[in-house]
Amino acid sequence: MENTLVRPQNLNSEEVGKGNVFLQANTIEMDLNEIRDKHIIPVFLKDNEPAISQVEFVEAVTEAAKDAYSIRDLSAPSVRVSHAVKGRVYEARHKKASELFPNEKTIYYERLAFMATIPTIMQDVNGQLLELTVGGVKAYNLDNMNTNKGSYEHFKIFVGFKNTVCTNLCISTDGSKLDLKVKSLQELYAKSYELFTGYDAVDQISRMEQLPEMDLSESQFAKLIGRARMYQYLPKEEKLHIPELLINDTQISRVAESYYSDENFSRYESGRIDLWRLYNLMTGAVKSSYIDKFLEREVNAYDFTLQIQNALENKSDGFWYLN
Secondary structure (H helix, E strand, O other), X not given: OOOOOOOOOOOOOOOOOOOOOOOOOOOEEOOHHHHHHHXXXXXXXXXXXXXXXXXXXXXXXXXHHHHHOOOOOOOOOEEEEEEEEEEEOHHHOOOOHXXXXXXXXXXXXXXXXXXXXXXXXXXXXOOEEEEEEEEEEEEHHHOOOOOOOOOOEEEEEEEEEEEOOOOEEEOOHHHEEEEEEEOOHHHHHHHHHHHXXXXXHHHHHHHHHHHHHOEEOHHHHHHHHHHHHHHOOOOHHHHOOOOOOOOOHHHHHHHHHHHHHOOOXXXXXXXXXXXXXXXXXXXXXXXXXXXHHXXXXXXXXXXXXXXXXXXXXXXXXXXXXXX
């Protein structure tokens, strides 16, 4: 991909988005070196061979990004983890928890998500700086560890944009692999490189630049929110004929709340809200997802917004959420 996206001169990514994180929910921030030095690595139960570690995962994906975009360095990855799995060494098996020494405790986190920005590719959309970003998810709960080394291990990887105003991620279907199965680090690197080199950043920017040009009235927004909440409870056979919406009921309520109160993306005085603002309200709400669910919801928020855009452009009365 040609580097046709550049930093706008009047925006500084270091001065915006401070204090924001790309994922919240029940996650905690973790330094990659701490994971490398202090966390154990799960093994396959039948042969005691180690799975691909979380550190190896991050390093393989970021190395693929460096090669794909011909750069020497990425930003330090931002890492979030959840679902701690605690243990202890064999010699301390009879001790009370309060009596354990630090060297007798073991820990790893079942789920990890990370992102790292590409420092050379960025663009202004609606006055906000977007930076090209890569990342992924490793969730051991998706693997079958009751087998041998050489079995498929599951990962999720993405390339998209980070809105530096709010750290919301903008990820498309074309920029993600949500069920990546590999058997080795080499295969993980190759699949990541393939995704990055095949992704068209210019096309996604072009699509997002069109979103501020279309908007919903207050009544249309209200209908959208109401239908979105109804969708969660529709019979399965009815859902088959309606565009999928993965954002849950609590997150839909967050979108409605933010419509009135969000510092950057709330409604206009008239009550109207453009699709860029709506999209960012959805991606902001998605940040409350669990690690193993948030990428699917990020992609779904993008696809869903484009479906709204298409319905408005074609004046279609067949879009269930607005009809």
